[in-house]
Amino acid sequence: TPPEVRRRQIKLTLERWRWLPHSFPQPPVVVNLPEYRARAMNPDGTVAFYKNVIIGKAYGHKSPVFEKEIQYVVFRPYWDVTPSIQRNEIVPHIQKDPNYIAKHNFEVVTPKGEVVTDNQVSPEVLEGIRSLHLMVRQKPGETNSLGLVKIIFPNPDNVYLHGTDAPGLFSQDVRDFSHGCIRVEKPEDLVAWVLRNNPGWDLERVKATMNGEKNNLQVNLATRIPVLIVYGTATVNEENQIRFFDDIYGYDAELDKALSTEHP
DSSP states (O other): OOHHHHHHHHHHHHHHHHTSOOOOSSOOEEEEGGGTEEEEEOTTSSEEEEEEEEOBOTTSOOOOOEEEEEEEEEESOOEEOOHHHIIIIIHHHHHHOTTHHHHTTEEEEOTTOOEEESSOOOHHHHHHHHTTSSEEEEOSSTTOTTTTEEEEOOOTTOOOEEOOSOGGGGGSSOOOOBSSSEEESSHHHHHHHHTTTSTTOOHHHHHHHHTSSOOSEEEEEEEEEEEEEEOOSEEEOTTSOEEEOOOTTSHHHHHHHHHHOOOO
16 A cells, blocks of 8 residues: 555544544543544553444444443343334335244334244234334344343444354354444443443443343443544554544445645
């Protein structure tokens, strides 16, 4: 890669960093999408630890870029299927196989959360799913797509950090397999760090709760923690080495074009 291209990546990343806040009430969690990595920060700006992540794109759902606050954690969560996935993916699967819901540990519920069926889907129920009068959710447990825990920072895109039922995907170099949410490798470490200001919530308790009997258990953070989802194709790693990443969403190309446009 020509040096000029790398210099341009550095300039574009610095331009993005310029838009961000540089001080926070609590040390933040920072997810850099092109790097497929999440970092938990120390108060002095150093990195407490980092985790590999899986992000969105492969299914046409890019992970958004924003700053929010982590407010609570849910252990052994349900996965509430989004309306777009329900219509575009779940309905065609049920049309091919009426037992699809049962085979994949889903259940059909009313808007109030009352279970309609977790077994074979009748034509009437299928119509309710298609019209969104009924909703589909996946039951908690090992086979749940969110894994055994999710970290919530309310946002209009309904994106959050969570585990996964397919940890083998973390071994791949390009990890853009999700529908937009961000899957975290070994999420128990990040959850324990997020709950470090909640008395009694150490790593052992986090693991025990993830593997416990109580489903959909919400734990509110004693202290809210900023989370930044950012986009930088040039970064300095923990060994002070610069690393470059592919412009996976094309945002560098867009920014480069915007910055180079001549104004009259």
